[in-house]
Amino acid sequence: MGNKKKLLFLVTEDWYFLSHRLSIALQARKEGFEVIVATRINKGLNELLSHGFKVVPIRMKRSGRSIVGELKTLIEIMGIYLREKPDIAHHVAVKPVLYGSLAALVSKKIKCINAIAGLGFVFSRNDNFRTRLLKKIFLAGYRLAFLSHSSHAIFQNKEDRSFFIKHKILTKKRAVLIPGSGVDISKFSEGPEPEGEIVVMLASRMIWDKGIGELVDATRILKSRGIGFKTVLVGIPDKENPNAVPLKILERWNREKIVEWWGFKKNMPEILRRSHIVVLPSYREGLPKGLIEAASCGKPIIAADVPGCREIVHAGKNGWLVPPQNREILADKMEELIKDSCLRKKMGRYSRQMAAKYFTDKIVINKTMRLYRIVLK
Template sequence: MMKILFVGNSGPIFLTHRLPLVLATLKAGHDVHVALPPSPASPQIAKHDFKFHEIPLSRSGINPFFELRSLMALYFLYRKILPDIIHHVTLKPVLYGSLAAHLAKISAIVNTISGLGYVFTTNNFKSKMLLILVKRFFRISFLHPNKRIIFQNPKNLADFLSYGLVDKKSTVLIKGSGVDTETFKPSSEPHSVPVVMVASRMLLDKGICEFVEAAREIKSEGGKARFVLVGDVDLDNPMTISTSQIKRWVNEGVIEWWGKQEDMPEIFSRAHIVSLPSYAEGLPKVLIEASACGRPIVTTDVSGCRDTVINGENGILVPSHNSKALAVAFRRLISNPQLRQHMGEAGRQIAVNEFSIEIVIQKTFAVYQDLSRSFSIQPLH
């Protein structure tokens, strides 16, 4: 039995993206710990059989005092638990956690780069200055001698290699967080006006404005379709769209806003087309889930998003920041139910064959075993 600690920066995202891996590690007989900042999801997380630790870690804050406090909190937690492996997920846990693990003399670490965040994707002065600091911090954080860095798409991996932030032998490509293909399964299309859906946090860099503009263009021409946003605003993210702005779009009659939803398989069953016009992603779980539900995808030809779609087979790729190209793709699918069915069936097969949660867990377990031969791998049932 090994002691394994998972560190993330969001309780809600942990529940949707990481919980199956953690529970599989627990089922394999290991002593599992989870460290996350306090959130409304904390009571639900604490109900599980692993040991849960709340840590002071903001997702996007840059106050030097608070950031140093976060780093020290991780260091003292690591010294207290003394795990055999620490698995950090997302940029800030990777940055601070790797450095804390090096200082605490932890024997092995795994870092998952699940997307590069607004610092890498936003082209303004503040982001450029932060990017310089982040790159330097990465070089220091990645000094740990016994590490593996998991990337979710080839572009992010290539970027880190070109920046000189990682050496190739310490990197692993595992596409996404996995999808439960038994929970997310195909259903028949609703017999209604086609519903085009974006399910994500309401952020500018998710392409929400481009989606709204494409919807406005199609509706102005008399197009028969409903355009739906599913998800909440994210006040901790500087790219968030305000609630008042979304309500203005709703009042204009361009889109519907269903807010945050828990039963996503049921929500996808009410859609005909699922879109994510994002500017960049790690590997968007929502598109894999929609594919597993047999829905055609319209997404952007950018890192992460393009890795979920074979263009013309299970969906359509369009340029990012381009509402007109988005509208063209939507029109094509809105008007062609046979094409939607073909793409939905193809997407289901891709989700099962390439992105199932079982595949992702076994590949991650192989990383743990590569770092420590004491890690046991048991078949998943």
């Protein structure tokens, strides 16, 4: 690749980079890139430094609402780009894509790769005046982000890619489909079904848009039918998301034994293997990492019939797709899998096959590195 090229990741949170982009950054470093990570530091600094990355702390918040504060963030990112002079800026999620692309205009040499990790809560909400206005603002922002013809986008599902092309935000040639963050299938391995009570598990951030309310309601319906099982929620509320499930509600559900809330868990392969069925009745996704990991562990999956989930769940083969925000049908499909161990095992085997064929981290790394080489030509 000639002289050592600089690859800068702009990500809002250090934990998100470590969980979703670390394997790509490690491969880039192995292939001769100098890797810079510009992110808000929480607890991940030592781990980032241990991998040999240069770390640039930023103050960017996902939910910042102060115009002055947002302008300061944009100026801060511009300063970083002027100082670091990256060859490639890899922006991950909405705000880094918008702000990073604007900041990159300070130099014609910076090639932008914008990772669209789902269209976000604005596009998953029912239409009203506020959401229609927000959609227009977001679309205008994305058009601005892709003004430079040297910028490319990574999409996690076909529907988001088609949406951008349909709205003439960018051309097909600059819109690349890469299946999420990938999964290490040797780490997330399948095992025998656990003995004892059937466990239905949802593992994600605790926000309403993940369909947590619908899952709790479906659990109540099945308990009223006398079905024996337990529902487990794994994850913590996202304090910066306006739709976070309040801590007091999670604690109340726990006390009332409606569901078990396990909070944050680090060893997700082991946690997923303690489940029989994995559920995500989300309103919209990019490509949910939790479902890819569940598939890799050989679990049958019930998910909402929405973009992102459709890529992972093939209805009737490795699970069921249910209409979003429909607790009754969700309850019926949960009951079907709770009662049928043979169906669970059959669907679980198909999940594992799908993960190994389409969603490994090696596939994602190879496609991303290929894109880096293309933009540097």
